Amino acid sequence: xxxxxxxxxxxxxxxxxxxxxxxxxxxxxxxxxxxxxxxxxxxxxxxxxxxxxxxxxxxxxxxxxxxxxxxxxxxxxxxxxxxxxxxxxxxxxxxxxxxxxxxxxxxxxxxxxxxxxxxxxxxxxxxxxxxxxxxxxxxxxxxxxxxxxxxxxxxxxxxxxxxxxxxxxxxxxxxxxxxxxxxxxxxxxxxxxxxxxxxxxxxxxxxxxxxxxxxxxxxxxxxxxxxxxxxxxxxxxxxxxxxxxxxxxxx
Numbered sequence: 001x002x003x004x005x006x007x008x009x010x011x012x013x014x015x016x017x018x019x020x021x022x023x024x025x026x027x028x029x030x031x032x033x034x035x036x037x038x039x040x041x042x043x044x045x046x047x048x049x050x051x052x053x054x055x056x057x058x059x060x061x062x063x064x065x066x067x068x069x070x071x072x073x074x075x076x077x078x079x080x081x082x083x084x085x086x087x088x089x090x091x092x093x094x095x096x097x098x099x100x101x102x103x104x105x106x107x108x109x110x111x112x113x114x115x116x117x118x119x120x121x122x123x124x125x126x127x128x129x130x131x132x133x134x135x136x137x138x139x140x141x142x143x144x145x146x147x148x149x150x151x152x153x154x155x156x157x158x159x160x161x162x163x164x165x166x167x168x169x170x171x172x173x174x175x176x177x178x179x180x181x182x183x184x185x186x187x188x189x190x191x192x193x194x195x196x197x198x199x200x201x202x203x204x205x206x207x208x209x210x211x212x213x214x215x216x217x218x219x220x221x222x223x224x225x226x227x228x229x230x231x232x233x234x235x236x237x238x239x240x241x242x243x244x245x246x247x248x249x250x251x
């Protein structure tokens with residue numbers, strides 16, 4: 001605002017360093033028929049400050065011709081769409097490649113190859129889809145981690161989800177024909193962190209630890225004795241050992 005009022009002639013330019021700039025601006029103003037000034041806040045004028053800083057840092061030899069720099073500003077989104085992507089391979093990638101090509105993963109030793117052959121017996125490849133043979137000969141489609149979480153959330157707490165426990169959730173998803181290697185871990189983690197299950201589930205009155213019955217028929221019917229020592233710094237009366245006797249109190 002200070003520079004604008006000085007250019008309009010409403011205020012005087014007292015700073016000697018700003019006088020040459022003010023005079024040059026007046027000469028440039030004569031080349032235009034109409035000039036309007038707009039105050040731009042500092043937070044929205046970062047580009048101009050960056051150019052001014054670069055210009056002050058550049059060393060220009062007098063007499064050199066400097067071509068103007070044309071900068072095009074495009075107002076629009078710098079992205080087309082946002083997607084979730086991961087570089088991690090699905091857990092069944094090695095088994096699928098082995099069934100397709102018969103080749104082992106790189107850097108696989110003898111033990112790894114033997115394990116892969118033993119695992120591949122329980123899987124079936126149909127086109128590009130891998131299935132796992134269950135104990136009742138049912139083919140379960142192998143899915144990756146992203147599809148697994150989506151199915152768990154839909155079956156457990158979707159529009160028709162009954163918020164079942166982890167065992168029922170596992171049985172239902174297997175009946176639907178899906179399988180992945182860490183099913184049980186995912187079920188336990190999802191059920192434990194489900195907010196609706198924590199709020200509306202029935203209160204569990206069972207003790208967290210197993211009860212251990214004691215054989216004492218009445219209070220103080222059992223006793224114990226122990227000896228502590230040898231004590232390096234003996235007591236004032238010269239004793240070097242401590243004899244401890246305890247009566248056990250039970251309900």
